[in-house]
Amino acid sequence: MNKICKVCGRDLDWEDTLDCCGGLLEGYVVERQLWSCEHCGRDYIIELQINVKPEDIEQIYFEEA
Helix, strand or coil: CCCECCCCCCECEEEEEEEEEEECCCCEEEEEEEEECCCCCCEEEEEEEEECCHHHCCCCCCCCC
16 A cells, blocks of 8 residues: 655655554554655655454464463
């Protein structure tokens, strides 16, 4: 999923994930990310969301703590 600069049209570079909320058991994950354009020096905040269906969750580890 390419992110494109609104000014010059070039691909943006991911810099950092600023915040995250939700979770697998809640059925969604939202990330707020910082992206930047190396060419014109602009920064963008982009939020991405993924919805998770319970049947898509696979347990890969289960151990007594």
